[in-house]
Amino acid sequence: MIRQRGYTLLEIVVTLAVFGIFLLIIVLLTADMRANEKRYPINYMAHPEVSSVMARLRRDIFDTTYYPQNFQSYEQTSRTLLLYTIDQTGFGKTVVYDFRTKGEVHRKEFNASDLTSEWVAHGVPDFQFTDYTLKTGQVAARISATDSQGRLAIDEIFVPRPHP
C-alpha cells in the first residue's frame, strides 16, 4: 500500500475557508474602526489637563462682569481672552487666557496691574475664543478647539451670570 503524504484538497479548502472567515471579520472590524476614527474628533474631555482648563474657564466666565478690549500688552482676540471677573471675596481681577502657543494654555491673573498667579496647561488642543450674543443681548463666550485633523472637538458656550 502506498502511503500518501500531505493534505487532501478538501482539507486545504476547509482550512482556508475558516481562516478566510476570521480574516474577513478582522478586516471588517478594522475598517469600521478606521471609519469611526475619521468621523469622530479626539475625545479631549478625557484628558485631565483639558478638563482643568475647561473647568477654570467656566468658572472665570461665569463670574465675568465685562470683557476688556485691552490689558497691558494683551488685546482681546480669538486667541487671547481677556476677562474682568469677581473672585470669592467680591474683589475684581483681570484674567488673561493666552491660547497663542500651540498645545498650551496660559492663564494669568492680575490684581490691578500686578500679576498674582499664573499657570500653564500643556498638551492641550488649539483653543479659540469667539463671542456669542444671546437673543437677550447678553454676550457669552464660546470656547472651541479642533483636533489635529481640523475636526471640532470642543465647542462650549459659557454665559456670565447676572451681576447686580
Added chain:
Amino acid sequence: MSKSRGFTLIEVLVALLVLTIVITTTIAMFVERHKRLKEANETILAYQALSNEAEIWRRVAFAQLDAEPPTFQSDTAILAPLNPYSTSVKIDTPRADVKSVTFTIRWSNAQRTAKLSIVRADTGGSGLW
C-alpha cells in the same frame, strides 16, 4: 501492536474548541470595546451641545419660555459626526412658578438619546436662575 502517530480525534476536537473559544471571546471583546468607545465619543459630543443649549435657555425670561420655539437655538456644529440627528425642547409646568425645560438629542435612527433638564423658577425678573 502498531504504534500510531499523530493526534486522536478527541485531541483535535478539544484543541479546536479551545481555539474557537479564545478567538470568539477576543473578537467579542474587541467589538464591545469598539462599540463603547464610539458611544462614549457620541455622548461627549451630545452633552456639549445640550450644555450649550441649557446655558442659552437659562437666560430666557421666565415669562418668555413658552413662547420660544421648541428647537435648539445654539450652533450644533459639534453634532456633525452624529448626523443624522434631531433635537427638541420640551417645557413642562409642574407648578405655576416652576418650569422644567428638557433638551433632547436623538441619533442612530433614534436608538440613542441624550437628555438634559433644567428647572426654571419664576423669580419675578430678579435675574436669578
